[in-house]
Amino acid sequence: MSNSNIxxxxxxxxxxxxxxxxxxxxxNRIAIIFSRRKINIESLNVSPSEIEHxxxxxxxxxxxxxxVRKLARQIEKQVEVLKVYFNTNDDIIWQELALYKVPTDTIxxxxxxxxxxxxxxxxxxxxxxxYTVFETTGHREETDKLIEVLQPYGLIEFVRSxxxxxxxxxxxxxxxxxxxxxxxxxxxxxxxEFLDQEKNxxxx
Amino acid sequence: xxxxxxxxxxxxxxKKTISVTGSVALLEGLIAExxxxxxxxxGGAIMPIYDALYDYNExxxxxxxxxxxxATHAAQGxxxxxxxxxxxxxxxxxxxxxxxxxxxxxxxxxxPMVCIxxxxxxxxxxxxxxxxxxxxxxxxxxxxxxxxxxxxxxIPAALxxxxxxxxxxxxxxVLIDITKNAQIQLFDYEGHKPCNHIRSYRPKPHxxxxxxxxxxxxxxxxxxxxxxxxxxVLLGRAEQEFKAFVEKxxxxxxxxxxxxxxxxxxxPLNVGMLGMHGNYGPNVQTNSCDxxxxxxxxxxxxxxxxxxxxxxxxxxxxxxxxxxEIDKNVKADVPVWGDCKETLPMxxxxxxxxxHTEWVNEFRAFDKIEQETLIQNELxxxxxxxxxxxxxxQLNILTKGEAVIVTDVGQHQMVACRYAHFNKTRxxxxxxxLGTMGFGLPAAxxxxxxxPDRTVVAVIGDGGFxxxxxxxxxxxxxxxxxxxxxxxxxxxxxxxxxxxLFNEKRYSFVDIKSPDFVKLADSYxxxxxxxxxxxxxxxxxxxxxxxxGSYLLEVMVxxxxxxxxxxxxxxxxxxxxxx
Numbered sequence: 114m115s116n117s118n119i120x121x122x123x124x125x126x127x128x129x130x131x132x133x134x135x136x137x138x139x140x141n142r143i144a145i146i147f148s149r150r151k152i153n154i155e156s157l158n159v160s161p162s163e164i165e166h167x168x169x170x171x172x173x174x175x176x177x178x179x180x181v182r183k184l185a186r187q188i189e190k191q192v193e194v195l196k197v198y199f200n201t202n203d204d205i206i207w208q209e210l211a212l213y214k215v216p217t218d219t220i221x222x223x224x225x226x227x228x229x230x231x232x233x234x235x236x237x238x239x240x241x242x243x244y245t246v247f248e249t250t251g252h253r254e255e256t257d258k259l260i261e262v263l264q265p266y267g268l269i270e271f272v273r274s275x276x277x278x279x280x281x282x283x284x285x286x287x288x289x290x291x292x293x294x295x296x297x298x299x300x301x302x303x304x305x306e307f308l309d310q311e312k313n314x315x316x317x
Numbered sequence: 318x319x320x321x322x323x324x325x326x327x328x329x330x331x332k333k334t335i336s337v338t339g340s341v342a343l344l345e346g347l348i349a350e351x352x353x354x355x356x357x358x359x360g361g362a363i364m365p366i367y368d369a370l371y372d373y374n375e376x377x378x379x380x381x382x383x384x385x386x387x388a389t390h391a392a393q394g395x396x397x398x399x400x401x402x403x404x405x406x407x408x409x410x411x412x413x414x415x416x417x418x419x420x421x422x423x424x425x426x427x428x429p430m431v432c433i434x435x436x437x438x439x440x441x442x443x444x445x446x447x448x449x450x451x452x453x454x455x456x457x458x459x460x461x462x463x464x465x466x467x468x469x470x471x472i473p474a475a476l477x478x479x480x481x482x483x484x485x486x487x488x489x490x491v492l493i494d495i496t497k498n499a500q501i502q503l504f505d506y507e508g509h510k511p512c513n514h515i516r517s518y519r520p521k522p523h524x525x526x527x528x529x530x531x532x533x534x535x536x537x538x539x540x541x542x543x544x545x546x547x548x549x550v551l552l553g554r555a556e557q558e559f560k561a562f563v564e565k566x567x568x569x570x571x572x573x574x575x576x577x578x579x580x581x582x583x584x585p586l587n588v589g590m591l592g593m594h595g596n597y598g599p600n601v602q603t604n605s606c607d608x609x610x611x612x613x614x615x616x617x618x619x620x621x622x623x624x625x626x627x628x629x630x631x632x633x634x635x636x637x638x639x640x641x642e643i644d645k646n647v648k649a650d651v652p653v654w655g656d657c658k659e660t661l662p663m664x665x666x667x668x669x670x671x672x673h674t675e676w677v678n679e680f681r682a683f684d685k686i687e688q689e690t691l692i693q694n695e696l697x698x699x700x701x702x703x704x705x706x707x708x709x710x711q712l713n714i715l716t717k718g719e720a721v722i723v724t725d726v727g728q729h730q731m732v733a734c735r736y737a738h739f740n741k742t743r744x745x746x747x748x749x750x751l752g753t754m755g756f757g758l759p760a761a762x763x764x765x766x767x768x769p770d771r772t773v774v775a776v777i778g779d780g781g782f783x784x785x786x787x788x789x790x791x792x793x794x795x796x797x798x799x800x801x802x803x804x805x806x807x808x809x810x811x812x813x814x815x816x817x818l819f820n821e822k823r824y825s826f827v828d829i830k831s832p833d834f835v836k837l838a839d840s841y842x843x844x845x846x847x848x849x850x851x852x853x854x855x856x857x858x859x860x861x862x863x864x865x866g867s868y869l870l871e872v873m874v875x876x877x878x879x880x881x882x883x884x885x886x887x888x889x890x891x892x893x894x895x896x
Contacts (some may be wrong), residue, residue, distance in 0.1 A: 119390070134517050137462070141454055141457055145458050149458065183641070183644070186640055186641035190640070190641050192461070192462045192515060192518045193508070193519045194517060210703075303468070304440050305442060305467045306439070306468065307438070307498065308439070308442065310440060
């Protein structure tokens, strides 16, 4: 877990990494561990991990280490949770991905935009006659900065992903997960097959 | 799946399967899991299960409660006396929402329970169908685990998992929500296979030997060690291991209300009750001991009082099966993770046999003060109105500490926990963490089903009784033998006490009127009596206990009586007040 030396009762950003089964309702079960204490989840990413059947959460909150440790233990005790880690920003490499949609004519006309984009490490994902979509990845300040830059050029739409983070000290994570899944493969999630299938439902 | 199709599958499959409905698979599974009684209430969305139950009458006893909350508390009472998993049936919507209080109570008090709720047809989920409620999401915070079944083939595995999760590790309530189509649907049933492993779930943490050794070293060097024990000892079925540890170490031991009875009340090293209304010595000595050994307890705020003044001088050893409890409220110097059934014998083996005579005598000295200034007057008054304490005292004498005492919540609960004698484990059934008024009567019904050979006495206040008194109907119809003792002070006494002590006697809505409880019992064909005079008390108690069948005894007690000692809110345990 965290090896930060910062005072344990001082609030700071923590990225909580949770490995779980793929189970309907688990997102709620984890979310209420925060909401029951009125802690705001600042960013949340849930997606399949590199191992089949295992999902990975990245949860970003600002709290003290003491509180985060208690949260982590309460998350870890949920039946379908495999493992929980919590890390300060010093312990991780993280990125957020952002997409920016701007009118193509403005971009074409104003050459300066191209330079600004290059300075901000953005690249074009789609170029159409009417609009262009740029993408950049980085920390919050970096993606924020490009909003400011593009705002005067008629920014149409913006979206940003949750933080995804790699733990610096994660030696052996993948191998352990692979071994875990190999020894006892997980189960596929069972969904409701009957929505919009009224005819197939057994009624009395 | 059509029936014909199911039969064809049966013929071609090499495995031996039979085609059954989801409802039948559920009932077969319950029986395979050792369920002998179900507390429940039928309704539209659970009708197929009840229809199947009609043919299982001889294998599975069903107790028809009068409100689903009653079913949950009855299941809790059953689980707490028997050590088995309590089972509840309820329908969708209001049936399911009525379970929430009992689930919350079972969650905070770690009671193993499996609730089965009916749900609307799977294709109707999310449409605000009649009696549809999102029971899974409503109950997520108050269950250890829950699961929605929409296809009959999921039932055997879900039920097996439910029982395993409910009873393993730190026990708790589990809910399975089954859509009506899954109850009716036929599928190929291979029989019930119990679950004893879930890959993502570790019921018990690995015991770390080095921590056991560190704990033993601290205990061996301690001059004033003090044991706090809780329900973990009972849940781990570690009463013998605990007794061996206490006796070899010679360390005085005090209990949380859910830990009461893990060793007998009159054991020489049992120094009494912890917490806000606990005994004088255990509270004061918490702040004098040098090593605090907490076993299967979670440092609830009603036990610790003000945390920043709680046992600061002591090294803390914390034995718990739930890693989330370690350091949650009180920082442990030595965390002994694990099941105390395993860790206690390891610890006992490493400690030196000792007697802490002087230290134990300090507790006795505090006890003497408490006896003289408080307990004597409580238990043996000669003038004035009846006290709650003397009723419990007379009950002790007549039952010789052999009865199961079920309490509701409030002043009578604290008095009963303080003064009741328990020779046996699993004898004090009370709502600890949640403090659920209305728990007592239905829990007593379940407690009796859990231990049919023992006398079960429900001690209930006039307020709490009126919250679930409809369960008198359950008693009437099932014929279960419960001795109901209402200690009537004509007030919501605990709130009134606080209003007297902290709100300048501004008695805001605590003056509660009651019906004629004896007549009420009579209308349910339950014999009853009211006692107002001291001279009549023992005779009435004897009559209650000797009566064949249920009995309701209403005892009129002093109206404005306060429960002491008391650790006022915001005070440290050593600031406990005797008056």
